[in-house]
Amino acid sequence: MNNVRALVFTGYGLNCDNETAYALTLAGADAHRVHINTLIHGSVNLIDFQIMVFGGGFSWGDDHGAGVVQAVRMKTNLGDKILEFIDAGNLVIGICNGFQTLVNLGLLPGFDHDYTRRSVALTFNDCGNFRDDWVTLKVVPESPCIFTRGIDRLELPVRHGEGKFYADPTTIRRLIDDNQVVLRYAMPDGGPADLRFPFNPNGSVHDIAGICDPSGRVFGLMPHPEAFNHWTNHPDWTRIKEKKKRRQSEAESGCTVGIQLFKNATEYVSNRL
């Protein structure tokens, strides 16, 4: 399956590139960390890849709205190539700062096949602070998102100061109606968080944690799947292990749900190739 090539952006203050590339490798992809400038200068070409990852970090320090300057640089220098990449049926995922970049580029929500319009935003958390905590997420089953196929509920860490999903009510309605809402913050039992802090950690409208474009191939989310690359990343792992030991059941094996998201992507691509 190593013919699935994934590109993970680096440079300008991005910082989750190592673990994101590692997660993609676990998922069976041939992952490459690529500096934004090498792509702009043309020494690396987008057409050699099928998965493009806008990862987490603080691009340009996030000083003028998270992901804004990154989006400007991408749009100015790579705009058409990115659109061609999507048109060619490839996959795009934006995680945290990457999600913020995707919405500022307009790649999300991509209504009416318009991948340039900014119509949703990720703004300052209602709690007024950066927050690192694990959250429960419920997958909207009707969503066409490739990455979340077969997953119903998952836990991942959020780590952001600007993750409150916001749009006007019409846009929100449309996202819901078109099944473009992929992930919603939930209570530990899977029920809706209904804006309750800290289950909805940032005040996101409609508990939205992730959305996709109408095709399901462009996906953005605030939580970090790459940070759940090993079962010991989970905050309860010592508790889970002890409980399993008492029941004499096997210790954890197989991939985490964080890796599963990337696996869905690599499997989708390899089926197409």
Add this chain to the structure above:
Amino acid sequence: MPYRLEIALKSELFDAEGNGIRQKAKNYFDIELVSVRCVYVVTIDADLSKDQLKTIQSEIFTNPVTQVSSLDPLDMEFDWTIWVGYRPGVRDNPGSTALEAVEDILGITFGPSQAIYTSKRYCLKGKGLTEEDMNKIAAELLANDIIQQWKIFPVDKWNPAEGTGIIIPRVILDHTPTVTTISVDSDSTLKKISDERGLALNSADIPFIRSYFLDARVQASRAAMDLSDPTDIELEYISQARSDHCNHNTFRGLFRYLDLETGETKVVDNLFKTCIETPTLTLKKKHPWVVSVLWDNAGVGRFDSNHYYVITGETHNSPSNMEAYGGAITGIVGVYRDPLGTGKGSKLVMGSYGYCVGPRDYNGPLKPRLHPRRLLDGVIEGVRDGGNKSGIPTTFGRVLFHPGYMGKCLVFVTAVGIMPAYINEEPSETKKTSPGELVIMCGGRVGKDGIHGVTASSESFSEHTPAGHVQIGDPYTQKKMHDFLLEARDQGLIRFITDNGGGGLSSSVGESARFSNGCEIQLEKVPLKYQGLDQWEIWVSESQERMTVAVNPKDLECFMELSGMHAVESTVIGRYTNTGKLHITYNGRTCAYIDMDFLTSGFPQWDFDAQWQAPERRGLFEPVLKKPGDYEALLKDLLSRPNICSREWISRQYDHEVQGTSVIKPLVGADRDVNSDAVVIRPVLDSKKGLVFSQALLPAYSAIDAYHMTSCTIDEAVRRLVAVGANIDRIGGVDNFCWPSIQFHPQDNPDGKFKAAQLVRSCRALRNICLSYEIPLLSGKDSMYVDGHLTGRYGETHKVSAPETLQFSATSVIDDIEKCITMDSKMSEDLVYILGTTRNELGGSEYYEHMGYVGLNVPHVFPEKFADLYRALGRAIYKERVASVHGIYRGGLGVHLAMTAMGGNLGMTVDLGLVPSDSFDRNDVILFSESAGRFIVTINPENRKIFEEIFKGLPCACVGTVTHEPDFIITGIDRRPLIKIPVQELKDAWKKPFGELI
């Protein structure tokens, strides 16, 4: 023509930042605000066309979904507006990223006189607000006058067309760089000039410096370079290198120690050598895992056969005390350059913090520059932005409140990196400079930052004078540099690397040139933030985010190309030589020419009188305290004490999981809200090995004896590691001393001799305990002079000295992370064990402090005995026979049993009569004594036999069970019920003090 763009959230959106200010105004000053809205101001000092302005306004500065913006003042509702902007020369990070973005989107390049500045306007609404209220909010909440300026507008004085006016904080120095020659005709002349220029030359050094410059041979060689008496740049270089900060003169000093009790006298020549260097080198010989210690920017230990870990710890006290946010962010970002500059460079994988401040709710008469509450807020935010924006997990930290830190706060920052054992088949931990190699400065530019504020104060009345000595770290610039340098390292382009911290180029170039034995620097090549710096200022400026690198000329092209690709500025500023001279020129003219070996050539040693008075002699005794009755209230009150209670609000602001390496997090348990004993990361993602890290701080015991403060601090750090499953035979330490001044002065420091004795005793304990536990000191630093002078009620000033403080950081390696253990109880019916002996050691305890006493019986450490127990526990964890392990630390058994129960959200019954102890007569002693060497362990009842077998002959007893019923039940030694409280009630008490700060 300058333009001012104002940006605000759309009115229907909640303004979280504004709301935070509203709450603080209420909580801190009891000023009732109805609402606060923030306006971001971007001032563009450049000629742009209308179209260009429109493009940047809509594409960069305004989010169409959430924001509105205008080139005229926004029409906001307010009763008062406060505008806050930086003073000239203060690092404006958003301003420089704005400039990058504008240049990129418009395809233009800003000229040297063009810039972008950011500032903020706060729109406040409320009834009956006065100008005095506004001044208070501006000066004590929104801005700090040493880095910021502000303007206050009542609504009736607001001109809607003009708004705040356009303020351009550009630095204009209008000064021709000048080298000044300084006369050395007498000691007194040089001393006078040293004082005037803030050189801080030590009096004892002055004759030695003079004799060098008066030496005929030296004079002849200088004359050939057109030099006579020393130049200012030369004396600055000497002063920096000889400072206590760089040279550790105190620790290398001579101590005449006298024990007033026994009459014992002892001369200790060089605490560093005898207590740190010698033991560490002895241990290094014994333990091959110790790779590189005591010479580089950080220490190096083996992680696995292919990787080394790199660690160091720093403090950034004085700057944080002046400007908490700037000081702390500069501190954390600065310490991250140490591992980056260790060996041929390491990747940063973890950071930690320690804050010691005055009481958060202080309302006494003393007036510190920043109220402890504000100081703590700023420090927390500085480390947050510095760590999070560097992409380095901040995994561990401590906060300690004590009135002694009102004089000067402590901000500890610790950094851990990882590097491959070999780079292109060369050992990664070695490096040297060779003649012919180029001296390259990478990263930020040089300004007046961090230069001892002398010149700043003489120019402080100009509106364009830079705020010199306080800086704001720039993690973004540094992150780019970090990524670039690691790539350059892997391509084999780096021969030598070190950071520019204290002393700037003076220290980084001066020290790196010792390897090749000389250098020639062309100072005019150093890129500046603004023109007009004197040569000596360029040389000693501490402008941040810079590294000095030695590159072979054949690699220059590759190096510069890679630097350009990463958008990092790198400049060749000279080359290394073997002439034996530090040779600096400016536009071809020599301005410094000094023998490389001068600084290592026998400067006089500092000396101190140290007089020890035993605690009894100082009038300390055990308080006459009869048994308490209401243990439930007592336990809850202890849990609510500021130094015990939950600080979840801090941990959650710090990204502790970036890099995807998190194994044991700072907060654990069923509700993920109780502090873990230590943290574990998996720094090499495809390895099962983990790096374990912990820290301890116990300055309260210094009130009795700094020897035991030190022993207990080290023991706690070790126990924390052991509790999560670390290998006790692989522990490395980092010592960070923060001490009040120890130089005796009859009026200014009358107890200096005692504080010096405390330092000697502390170092002895450091040596003894580290040798016993076999802990090499991988790195360490000292920060003396932790004293402040605070104004009191009547205008008098009080000297406030910090308690003698040691932060001890400890690391170890664990072979299989899947065997790590957390402190939370896991299952009901599990058995609760206590390991280790509880002694009557309440001296300096939290319990006594709560009652208003110090006491005498300070906890003692018995390292040989303890180590047997720790090894046994290590075996039990390795064999997976325990469900939870938690050390018993500050607050004692009662507090820490509660932690185990709160972690599991399960009840617990414990019989104090069963606790291994040498004093069975009092419940309060057993519950609150802080004896070292103890743990609480819970186990599956099925493991009882095997577990007890492991601890045969060691202090270990089953004292109770974990219960499903969520009550915390303690039975006294007389078998009578002592405590019965729902665990949730304990947790509420523990979370209450800072619970609303989230």
